[in-house]
Amino acid sequence: MAVHAKGCLDRGEKPLDNVVSAVSMHNITKRFGSVIANDRVNLEINRGEILALLGENGSGKTTLMNMLSGIYFPDEGSISVDGRDVVIRSPRDAFDLGIGMIHQHFKLVDVLTAAENIVLGLKGRLDIKGASKRIREICDAYGFEVNPDQKIYDMSVSQKQTVEIVKVLYRGASILILDEPTAVLTPQETEKLFAVLRNMRRDGKAIVIITHKLHEVEEISDRVVTLRHGHYVGDVATRDTNAQEMTNMMVGHAVSLNIDRPDPVSPRPRIEVKGLTVRSEEGLLKLDDVSFIANSGEILGIAGISGSGQKELLESIAGLQAAEKGSICYIEDDGSREELIGQDPLKIAEKGVALSFVPEDRLGMGLVADMGLTDNMMLRSFREGHSVFTDRKGPHDVAQSVVEELSVSTPSLDTPVRRLSGGNVQKVLVGREITTAPTVLLTAYAVRGLDINSSYTIYDLINRQKQKGVAIIYVGEDLDVLIELCDRILVLCAGRVSGIVDGRGANKEQLGYLMTQVGGAAHAK
Amino acid sequence: MQNEKREPLIHISRRGEISWQRAFAIRALAIVLALVVCAAVCVIMTGENPLSIYGTIWQGSFGSKRKIWVMLQEIAMLLCISLAVTPAFRMRFWNVGGEGQSLAGCLACAACMILLRGILPNGLLIPVMLIASVLAGAIWGVIPAYFKAKWNTNETLFTLMMNYVATQLVAFFCVVWESPRGSGQIGVINLNTELGWLPTVGGQKYLLNVVIVALLCVAMHVYLRYSKHGYEITVVGQSIKTAHYVGIKVEKVIVRTMFLSGALCGLAGFLLTAGTNHTLTTTLVSGRGFTAVMVSWLAKFNPIVMILTSFLLVFLERGAGEIATNFRLNESFSDILTGIILFFIIGCEFFVTYRIHFRRGDSEAKIHV
Structure with a gap:
């Protein structure tokens, strides 16, 4: 039971003599009311291995991992860690067993430093200096870059994530669970994270990553476990499978993985943004002199690290955000122009501007x-x-x-x-x-958190709108999708237009550089 | 290797859907348990047989024709103020100022009765009183709403403090209009002329109030459920961001809804002063502005269910009062009983939302509550 036959090779690096089971979950069932989130699921997690947990939305991946980290308690089934039957009643129990989970939403105190956050809640005397030393040791061992004395509010998303991982390691975790860790990272940051994960694997840690992104599964994991509708579907070594096969396992039937990109339909300028500058309520510069034109019958993608001004840009067009200066013009088919700045959504609609907006915060907005x-x-x-x-x-x-x-x-x-x-x-x-x-469709992260099937339905809907001549502004985070779907891609970097590239022929590296520095491609080698 | 396998004694999980029968059964059980505990407490303190205690509770509300009418009047007044605060609650505007808004209505009504008697004929006086009461209540409600809409002040504190302002104003005018001189009280206004008194309908002093509030209840239900205003109130209550997103003017909705809420409290004040009590005291509303909060919450802001919850609270309060007098216990005793009952009623909501699993001897099987 403890030894798993497959996936014992370290992705062609070095074969381990034998596979050591870290966790074994047996016949786990969890119900929420009448909904069965997990139905008799079995899972093996091994030391020195990166396991990808794959599944559509609502397939029960996060629920399963939450039971391992003490957030939920299983209705049925048993869990053993290192061969011993255990009961995990709380996150503290999980910690005591060396299980640490890094959630999608970070749980850090902004005004404290990295070191203070890491020791927060630990028993014993408070010794920040000693802690900082140990944090540096952990960082050196695995290749993290963390300054223990830096305040959290000064950190980028990727740095915060690093602090979360170090926090878990500091507490002695040897089994790490990462819930969609790359959702908020740039390609370069993802690479760094993966390098660290590989180092941890070499050190004999057991690592589980929950993800939707198949190319990442292929890149980082040794073994893939797929869940579908709360059921355990299968367990394969990553090198024995491919994206198409994994998708089929996840969805239950064959799915085409290509996104259509019909040619633009008689594009003409529809929205013209000129010198748009927006400040947040706290006075921070969110958009800085942004100018572009969105055409009808065309998809304009917006790429950028999260928080680079995407939200403010869409909300300005939708009449929900006050602008400091600049103009946003809606251009009708007959060439007449309508200024949208200073209008609220109701007035915009009353002027006959058919604007649709799919905001990022679906249930909140x-x-x-x-x-x-x-x-x-x-x-x-x-x-x-x-x-x-x-x-x-x-x-x-x-x-x-x-x-x-x-x-x-x-x-x-x-x-x-x-x-x-x-x-x-x-x-x-x-x-x-x-x-x-609508004649203009604004979408923010339209497929965030959606499974493959739903994502393709949404792409399809967007494409159909495009063919009807709607001007579409598509804010996205998955660069592969942006490159496949959009006619043009505008890259935002810290509130400024870093570049506008043609979707056909764009590549991820180029976009990644543009995301991290304005006009980045010119500076990068 | 030690066996660490220990299941927790109980663990709690959230229920998904719960059938209404089950929810109803849980609530009914809570009321039964509340009555059992109340009886136990009474038996310990008085040595009476529990059945006679239940009998006394029943007597408190249904003991005589008069008692039934008093109960109906109490329900009507409590329900009126509860209906008034409900639109605000549905907007997540915690209006705990029903007391003050009603009192402002009482004050305006009494002012008209005293200052305009003899000047206006009765047929004109009563409409003027009505308008004055409703406006006074509305103003009392709009002030905190305006501050909330404009500067996002905390409405709970603001409406609460407006209660004290209203009480002190009433105390002041009680002295200004005192009658007889030196008493510091107003007494019954226009006792001999009955000017400004609402007419008695159907030979029953309280019938008019009951009918008005019943109509109001239906109207409020329709307003909240089917009108565009009602829809806007719900959207603003659920998510201000969504409201902005679809172009609802949130500030306008807040002020408009609190105008309505205050106006209906003012109407309650009018019914109290012009309809039944014909006087003005600082305690005329007698805490209904606060009890209304509970009525509205227990009914999950549904006006029709509020008939039931206001009945329940009035029935229990009158029953507890009857026990206190019959068994020569003081008023605090009835408060203890009401407290016990509310503890169970509110506490049972936990069991409606969550489910508790107990450990059993064999680890696999579990029983569910």
């Missing part, structure tokens, strides 16, 4: 989490008509057709959208935004 599908469809249309009462019939029909056309899986049209899975929530939101027949 785009939808009302506690309302059903019908009521959410009403958000855009409830003002129609002179009656003081709302008309629910129209929105009900819209909801019905969105559910049918986009195959949204929902118990009913009145189910609160917060009960739907991420993919279905996104379909509802995108579905509502395109039923208004």
Whole structure:
């Protein structure tokens, strides 16, 4: 039971004599109400191995790992660590067993330094100096770059993630679980992280990474375990499989992995942004002299490290963000221009500008989490008509057709959208935004957290809008997708336009440099 | 190798969906348990037989025709203020100023009765009183709303403090308009002329109030559920960001909703002063502004369910009061009983939301509660 036959080779580097089991989860079942998140799942985690846990949204990956890290308690099944049966009741129990999890959302105190965060909550005398020394040792051993005395608020996302990993190692973890660690990183930062993970593997740590990105699975992992709808599907050595096969295992049937890119349909300028400068409420410069033109019938991708001004850019166009200076012009087919700065969403709509916006924060901004599908469809249309009462019939029909056309899986049209899975929530939101027949479609991270199937549905929807002549601004984080989907890609770097490149023929390295420094490609070798 | 396998004695998990029958059963069980504990406490303190204690609770509300009417009036007034604060609550605007807004309505109503008697004919006086009360309540509600909308002040503190301002104003005018002179009290206004008194309908002093509040209840249900305003209130309550995103003017909705909330509290004040009590005291609203918070919350802000929750609270309070008098215990005793009952009613919501798993001898099988 403890020894696993497959995946014992260290990705062609050095074969280990025998595989040592770190964790073995047996017949784990976890229910949430009537939903079964994990159904009799078995999982082996070995030392000196990087295991990729793959699965669509809602397939139960995070739930399974949360049971290992003490956040949930399994309803049934047993867990053993190093061959001993254990019961993990709390994150503290997990720590005592050497299990550490790095969550998607970092849990750090901004005003403290890295070292202070790392020792936070530990028992014993507070000895920051000693701690700093040990942190440096850990960093040297694995190749991290962390300054123990740096405050968290001064750090980039990737540095914060490093602090989280060091924190877990500092506490003696030998089994590390990383939940979608690369979602917030640039390609260069991802490379660095992977180098560190390889060092940890060499040191005999057991590492689990939860991810959607197949090329990363191929690059870093030794073994892949796939979950589908809470069931364990299979366990293969990474070198014996490929992206297509993994996708098929994840989805349960064959899926084409190519994204279509139809040619632009008679593009003409639709949105013209000139010298746009935006400051946050705290006075920080969020957008600095941004200028570009978005054409109709074309997808303009926006790339950049998260927080480079993408949110402010879209919200400025949508009338939700005050600008310090600059202009945003909506250009009608007949050439007449409409200034959008200083307008609110209602006024923009009243001027006849058909603008749709799929915001990043789906449940916090785009939808009302506690309302059903019908009521959410009403958000855009409830003002129609002179009656003081709302008309629910129209929105009900819209909801019905969105559910049918986009195959949204929902118990009913009145189910609160917060009960739907991420993919279905996104379909509802995108579905509502395109039923208004927009001429401009703004999308922020339209496929974030979505599984492959849902992502392709969304790409397809966006492409169909493009062919209808809609001007699409697509803010994305997955560079592979941006390169495959977009006609042109605008790269933002710290609020400035770092470059605009043609999607056809763009490459990731070039975009990566543009993301980290303005005009980066020129400076890089 | 030691065996570390120890399952936790209990563990708690969130329920997904719960059928309404099950939720109802849990709540009913809570009320039964509350009554059992109340009876136990009563038996210990009084030595009476528990059945006679339950009988006394029942007597408190249903003992006589008069008691039934008093109970209906109490329910109507409590429900009226609860309905008033509900739109604000649905907007997540924690209006705990129902007391002050109602009192402002009482004050405006009494002011008209005293200052305009003899000047306006009764047929005109009553509408003027109504408008004055409603406006006074509305102003009391709009002030904190405006500050919230404009400067994002904390509405809970603000509305709470407005209560004290209203109470002190009433105390001041009680002395200004005292009657008889030197008493510091207003007494019954227009006792002989009955000017500004609402007419008695159907031979029952309280019937008019009950009918008005019943209509109000239905209207509020329709307003919140089916009107565009109601929809805007829900969106603002759920997510201000979403409201901005679809172009709802959040500030306007906050002020408008608190205008309505305050206005209805003012109406409650009008019904109290013009309809039934015909006087003005600082305790005229008698804490209903606060009890209303509970009525509204227990009903999950649903106006129709609020009929039930306000009945429950009035029934329990009157029952507890009856026990206190019948068994010669003081008022604090009825507070103890009400406290016990509310503990169970509010506490049972935990079991509606969560499920508790107990450990059993054999580790695999588990029982679920």
